[in-house]
Amino acid sequence: MAEIKWITSLDDGLKQANSKKRLALVDFFNPN
Amino acid sequence: MNAVAFPDPAVFDFVNTNLIPVRIPADDPELGPRYKVKWTPTLLILDAEGGEHYRTLGFYPPEELIPSLLMGIGKARFNEPDRPAACDCFEKILSNYPANSLAPEAVYLNGVSRYIETHDVANLIGIYDRMAAEYPDSPWLTRADPYRLLKK
Numbered sequence: 001m002a003e004i005k006w007i008t009s010l011d012d013g014l015k016q017a018n019s020k021k022r023l024a025l026v027d028f029f030n031p032n
Numbered sequence: 033m034n035a036v037a038f039p040d041p042a043v044f045d046f047v048n049t050n051l052i053p054v055r056i057p058a059d060d061p062e063l064g065p066r067y068k069v070k071w072t073p074t075l076l077i078l079d080a081e082g083g084e085h086y087r088t089l090g091f092y093p094p095e096e097l098i099p100s101l102l103m104g105i106g107k108a109r110f111n112e113p114d115r116p117a118a119c120d121c122f123e124k125i126l127s128n129y130p131a132n133s134l135a136p137e138a139v140y141l142n143g144v145s146r147y148i149e150t151h152d153v154a155n156l157i158g159i160y161d162r163m164a165a166e167y168p169d170s171p172w173l174t175r176a177d178p179y180r181l182l183k184k
Contacts, residue, residue, distance in 0.1 A: 024080070
Protein backbone atom coordinates (compact mmCIF):
# COMPACT_ATOMS: atom_id res chain seq x y z
CA MET A 1 0.00 0.00 0.00
CA ALA A 2 1.30 3.43 -0.90
CA GLU A 3 2.09 5.65 2.04
CA ILE A 4 2.57 9.36 2.26
CA LYS A 5 6.12 10.27 3.23
CA TRP A 6 5.35 12.56 6.11
CA ILE A 7 7.92 15.09 7.23
CA THR A 8 8.04 15.37 11.01
CA SER A 9 9.64 18.81 11.26
CA LEU A 10 7.63 21.90 10.36
CA ASP A 11 10.78 23.85 9.55
CA ASP A 12 11.94 21.15 7.15
CA GLY A 13 8.49 21.01 5.57
CA LEU A 14 8.36 24.75 5.04
CA LYS A 15 11.83 24.71 3.49
CA GLN A 16 10.65 22.07 1.04
CA ALA A 17 7.48 24.06 0.38
CA ASN A 18 9.64 27.06 -0.45
CA SER A 19 12.04 25.16 -2.70
CA LYS A 20 9.28 23.26 -4.54
CA LYS A 21 6.91 26.24 -4.69
CA ARG A 22 4.18 24.24 -3.00
CA LEU A 23 2.01 24.65 0.05
CA ALA A 24 2.41 22.55 3.18
CA LEU A 25 -0.29 20.20 4.42
CA VAL A 26 0.14 19.91 8.17
CA ASP A 27 -1.64 17.10 9.97
CA PHE A 28 -1.88 17.68 13.70
CA PHE A 29 -2.63 14.22 15.00
CA ASN A 30 -3.47 12.70 18.35
CA PRO A 31 -0.26 11.01 19.57
CA ASN A 32 -2.05 9.00 22.26
CA MET B 33 -7.18 10.58 9.55
CA ASN B 34 -4.40 8.23 8.60
CA ALA B 35 -6.64 5.20 9.00
CA VAL B 36 -9.34 6.56 6.72
CA ALA B 37 -8.29 8.91 3.96
CA PHE B 38 -4.53 9.10 3.55
CA PRO B 39 -3.93 5.47 2.43
CA ASP B 40 -6.43 5.97 -0.39
CA PRO B 41 -4.52 5.91 -3.71
CA ALA B 42 -6.21 9.05 -5.05
CA VAL B 43 -5.48 10.96 -1.87
CA PHE B 44 -1.90 9.67 -1.83
CA ASP B 45 -1.38 10.83 -5.42
CA PHE B 46 -2.99 14.19 -4.79
CA VAL B 47 -0.95 14.96 -1.69
CA ASN B 48 2.34 13.79 -3.19
CA THR B 49 1.75 15.77 -6.37
CA ASN B 50 0.46 19.01 -4.92
CA LEU B 51 1.56 19.47 -1.33
CA ILE B 52 4.40 18.99 1.15
CA PRO B 53 3.02 16.65 3.83
CA VAL B 54 4.01 17.39 7.42
CA ARG B 55 2.80 15.50 10.48
CA ILE B 56 3.04 17.03 13.95
CA PRO B 57 1.68 15.68 17.26
CA ALA B 58 -1.10 17.91 18.50
CA ASP B 59 0.55 18.20 21.91
CA ASP B 60 3.70 19.75 20.45
CA PRO B 61 4.47 22.39 23.08
CA GLU B 62 5.39 25.07 20.56
CA LEU B 63 3.36 24.36 17.41
CA GLY B 64 0.11 23.30 19.08
CA PRO B 65 -0.35 26.69 20.79
CA ARG B 66 1.05 28.64 17.81
CA TYR B 67 -1.62 27.20 15.52
CA LYS B 68 -4.29 27.01 18.24
CA VAL B 69 -4.80 23.26 17.81
CA LYS B 70 -7.57 22.21 20.19
CA TRP B 71 -8.78 18.95 18.65
CA THR B 72 -7.63 16.24 16.27
CA PRO B 73 -7.38 15.66 13.47
CA THR B 74 -6.69 19.26 12.48
CA LEU B 75 -5.35 19.79 8.97
CA LEU B 76 -3.78 23.09 7.95
CA ILE B 77 -2.70 24.46 4.60
CA LEU B 78 0.33 26.67 5.19
CA ASP B 79 2.44 28.80 2.89
CA ALA B 80 6.22 28.52 2.95
CA GLU B 81 6.40 31.18 5.68
CA GLY B 82 4.09 29.18 7.91
CA GLY B 83 1.08 31.39 7.31
CA GLU B 84 -2.25 29.58 7.65
CA HIS B 85 -4.72 29.75 4.76
CA TYR B 86 -7.13 26.92 5.47
CA ARG B 87 -8.09 24.55 8.24
CA THR B 88 -10.23 21.46 8.61
CA LEU B 89 -11.30 19.73 11.77
CA GLY B 90 -12.43 16.13 12.05
CA PHE B 91 -12.25 13.08 9.83
CA TYR B 92 -12.83 13.32 6.09
CA PRO B 93 -13.46 10.31 3.84
CA PRO B 94 -11.27 10.22 0.72
CA GLU B 95 -13.95 11.56 -1.61
CA GLU B 96 -14.38 14.56 0.68
CA LEU B 97 -10.73 15.19 1.45
CA ILE B 98 -9.48 15.96 -2.06
CA PRO B 99 -12.04 18.72 -2.77
CA SER B 100 -11.33 20.10 0.69
CA LEU B 101 -7.60 20.23 -0.04
CA LEU B 102 -8.35 21.83 -3.42
CA MET B 103 -10.34 24.50 -1.60
CA GLY B 104 -7.43 25.06 0.77
CA ILE B 105 -4.91 25.37 -2.03
CA GLY B 106 -7.29 27.62 -3.95
CA LYS B 107 -7.71 29.96 -0.99
CA ALA B 108 -3.97 30.12 -0.44
CA ARG B 109 -3.38 30.96 -4.11
CA PHE B 110 -6.20 33.52 -3.95
CA ASN B 111 -4.44 35.19 -1.03
CA GLU B 112 -0.95 35.22 -2.61
CA PRO B 113 -2.43 36.49 -4.98
CA ASP B 114 -2.18 34.02 -7.86
CA ARG B 115 -5.77 34.18 -9.04
CA PRO B 116 -5.34 32.00 -12.18
CA ALA B 117 -3.93 29.22 -9.98
CA ALA B 118 -6.79 29.76 -7.54
CA CYS B 119 -9.35 29.51 -10.35
CA ASP B 120 -7.75 26.27 -11.48
CA CYS B 121 -8.43 24.76 -8.04
CA PHE B 122 -11.98 26.08 -7.82
CA GLU B 123 -12.77 24.81 -11.32
CA LYS B 124 -11.43 21.36 -10.47
CA ILE B 125 -13.83 21.23 -7.54
CA LEU B 126 -16.70 22.20 -9.83
CA SER B 127 -15.81 19.81 -12.64
CA ASN B 128 -14.74 16.80 -10.57
CA TYR B 129 -16.85 17.19 -7.41
CA PRO B 130 -19.96 19.20 -8.39
CA ALA B 131 -22.08 17.61 -5.66
CA ASN B 132 -19.57 18.33 -2.90
CA SER B 133 -20.66 20.71 -0.14
CA LEU B 134 -17.78 23.03 -1.06
CA ALA B 135 -18.92 23.44 -4.67
CA PRO B 136 -21.11 26.54 -4.04
CA GLU B 137 -18.20 28.28 -2.31
CA ALA B 138 -16.03 27.33 -5.28
CA VAL B 139 -18.54 28.99 -7.63
CA TYR B 140 -18.38 32.14 -5.52
CA LEU B 141 -14.60 32.31 -5.19
CA ASN B 142 -14.04 31.41 -8.83
CA GLY B 143 -16.27 34.26 -9.95
CA VAL B 144 -14.73 36.72 -7.50
CA SER B 145 -11.23 35.73 -8.62
CA ARG B 146 -12.17 36.29 -12.24
CA TYR B 147 -13.76 39.64 -11.44
CA ILE B 148 -10.65 40.84 -9.61
CA GLU B 149 -8.54 39.87 -12.61
CA THR B 150 -10.81 41.34 -15.29
CA HIS B 151 -13.06 43.93 -13.56
CA ASP B 152 -15.82 42.46 -15.70
CA VAL B 153 -19.06 42.43 -13.70
CA ALA B 154 -20.28 39.55 -15.85
CA ASN B 155 -18.20 37.36 -13.57
CA LEU B 156 -20.15 38.55 -10.53
CA ILE B 157 -23.48 38.16 -12.30
CA GLY B 158 -22.34 34.71 -13.34
CA ILE B 159 -21.85 33.77 -9.70
CA TYR B 160 -25.47 34.56 -8.94
CA ASP B 161 -26.83 32.89 -12.08
CA ARG B 162 -24.87 29.68 -11.60
CA MET B 163 -25.63 29.56 -7.90
CA ALA B 164 -29.35 30.06 -8.52
CA ALA B 165 -29.39 27.41 -11.23
CA GLU B 166 -27.20 24.74 -9.64
CA TYR B 167 -27.16 25.40 -5.88
CA PRO B 168 -30.41 27.22 -5.09
CA ASP B 169 -30.51 25.92 -1.51
CA SER B 170 -26.98 27.00 -0.64
CA PRO B 171 -26.32 29.88 1.79
CA TRP B 172 -23.84 31.09 -0.80
CA LEU B 173 -26.79 32.13 -2.99
CA THR B 174 -27.68 34.71 -0.34
CA ARG B 175 -24.10 35.97 -0.33
CA ALA B 176 -24.24 36.36 -4.10
CA ASP B 177 -27.70 37.90 -4.14
CA PRO B 178 -26.56 41.55 -4.63
CA TYR B 179 -24.85 40.56 -7.86
CA ARG B 180 -28.20 39.96 -9.58
CA LEU B 181 -28.79 43.71 -9.27
CA LEU B 182 -25.86 44.28 -11.62
CA LYS B 183 -27.90 42.91 -14.51
CA LYS B 184 -28.95 45.60 -16.99
